[in-house]
């Protein structure tokens with residue numbers, strides 16, 4: 001046995017069920033960055049006091065979590081590292097010396113990209129979209145050291161800021177390309193590798209083809225003991241579309257929609273795939289997924305790709321107050337969920353998506369979900385909770401009381417003291 005180095009690329013073998021169906025397989029293979037396979041946990045729903053989980057229990061719904069929040073340590077964890085295994089293998093094969101990517105101020109994607117880049121010897125350059133761009137520039141505010149930004153900075157990322165308006169005007173791809181050009185022109189780097197928002201393209205999304213193969217193999221093992229077991233629904237958050245493209249194309253192919261199937265799908269109906277959009281519109285996501293499917297070389301006539309995508313997945317509008325904004329109900333759901341299950345969801349993606357699915361989508365027709373097995377693909381993002389600390393403080397103070405221990409008997413009579421003297 002030998003220990004692998006993260007920058008040792010190895011060939012990627014497309015699963016049998018996808019052979020000939022996705023023809024643009026990344027030629028440079030993948031890296032070892034993620035802890036795979038991620039486990040699947042059954043979540044406790046028989047829990048009193050949690051209205052939403054009790055409701056699942058009442059409907060006899062079992063909910064399973066595919067723990068992609070556990071793909072890595074705090075720097076790499078979440079869904080992005082599956083994409084980065086392919087993207088950074090491509091960057092190394094092309095002899096790049098830096099990576100440029102883009103996202104929101106608390107972007108999980110930027111944080112994971114920065115850490116993974118350092119792991120394989122590339123310099124991370126991050127463009128962060130923030131309304132505070134001018135204030136940070138004028139030094140009336142600081143970008144700070146919280147959540148994802150803390151880790152961006154701990155790996156020495158070079159950070160560029162822009163406002164949402166500037167981001168909208170130029171577009172994220174153009175901004176990334178312009179920073180790459182600037183790095184070359186200024187002789188800072190010879191060959192920066194551009195990664196578009198979320199790493200959602202035809203290379204990165206193979207990470208979730210691989211993820212679906214992993215899930216199907218786990219189902220196959222589970223079915224050896226419980227042959228009747230099948231998944232009825234798969235639910236996850238979508239933000240830039242790459243995870244959704246990989247999961248929905250992967251599941252459709254693994255259940256034999258275009259031919260070969262994975263053995264675990266035999267005799268089973270394909271689960272319904274639900275992508276909960278945390279920004280943009282469902283149409284935007286259908287079109288983005290179709291574009292990614294084409295980039296991946298899906299074996300369909302171009303005019304049929306969008307229809308294939310629409311048949312594979314339902315995109316729900318789950319953005320609530322808008323990208324990055326939370327309602328009190330969403331935040332309550334996240335705290336009640338961690339209180340009942342011990343699992344941390346995030347306010348921007350996983351928590352918002354699951355909240356929206358369980359309270360709106362499922363409640364539109366609860367009987368359609370009775371006696372079903374739902375898999376929630378937990379895509380990580382817990383560092384995003386740091387930003388909501390102030391909004392959560394009142395709830396957390398009452399959920400998690402703090403009491404002074406008094407071992408000398410010096411605080412007798414004071415309130416909020418446990419007397420152990």
Ligand SMILES: Cc1ncc(COP(=O)(O)O)c(C=O)c1O
Nearest residue numbers: 108198239240241243349379381
């Ligand atoms: C925690 C988390 N979940 C889900 C997503 C959405 O994934 P995608 O961008 O592939 O749609 C993201 C994207 O940033 C994320 O950070």
